[in-house]
Amino acid sequence: MQAGELRERMGFFRPVQADDGYGNTTSGFADLPDFVVSANVKPKLGGESIQAARLAGKSFLNVTVRAAAITRDVTRDWKARDMRSGVEYNIRGIIDPDGKRQWIEMLCEEGVAT
Numbered sequence: 001m002q003a004g005e006l007r008e009r010m011g012f013f014r015p016v017q018a019d020d021g022y023g024n025t026t027s028g029f030a031d032l033p034d035f036v037v038s039a040n041v042k043p044k045l046g047g048e049s050i051q052a053a054r055l056a057g058k059s060f061l062n063v064t065v066r067a068a069a070i071t072r073d074v075t076r077d078w079k080a081r082d083m084r085s086g087v088e089y090n091i092r093g094i095i096d097p098d099g100k101r102q103w104i105e106m107l108c109e110e111g112v113a114t
Contacts, residue, residue: 001040001064001103005040006038006039006040006064006065006066007038007040007041008038008039008040008041008063008082008084009036009037009038009039009082009083009084010036010037010038010039010041010063010065010080010081010082010083011033011034011035011036011080011081011083012033012034012035012036012037012071012074012078012079012080012081013029013030013033013034013078013079013080013081014029014030014034014078015027015028015029015077015078016028016029016030029079033081033083034070035070036083037065037066037068037070037071038065038066039063039064039065040063040064040065041061041062041063041064041082042061042062042064043059043060043061044060044061044062044107058109058110058111059109059110059111060092060107060108060109060110061089061107061108061110062105062106062107062108063080063089063105063106063108064097064103064104064105064106065103065104065106066102066103066104067096067101067102067103067104071104072104074091074094074104074106075091075094076091076092076093076094077091078091079091080106080108087110088110089108089109089110090108090109091106091107091108092106092107092108092109093106093107094106094107
């Protein structure tokens with residue numbers, strides 16, 4: 001992959017714990033991303049599943065970013081957001097596609113609860 005192929009801007013959000021004022025903790029995500037990087041985004045063939053007796057379509061995509069200290073910290077409980085369109089994605093899988101620790105590829109799913 002060449003640097004010119006990193007045409008999208010993806011923000012990554014770490015989950016945070018907060019006190020709700022009643023002694024309980026709630027989990028969520030901050031309003032601002034931990035970091036924003038350039039990424040290559042490729043749609044993956046969607047899948048369908050049966051949920052509540054209805055056919056539900058799923059939208060997946062592969063997000064490839066440069067491997068760096070900040071991008072290696074991302075885990076599957078983080079979320080990603082396309083900073084141009086505002087669409088949020090849940091990260092379902094993370095791999096090193098070529099084994100050389102130059103790139104990180106994430107399988108992301110749109111439109112589902114974390």
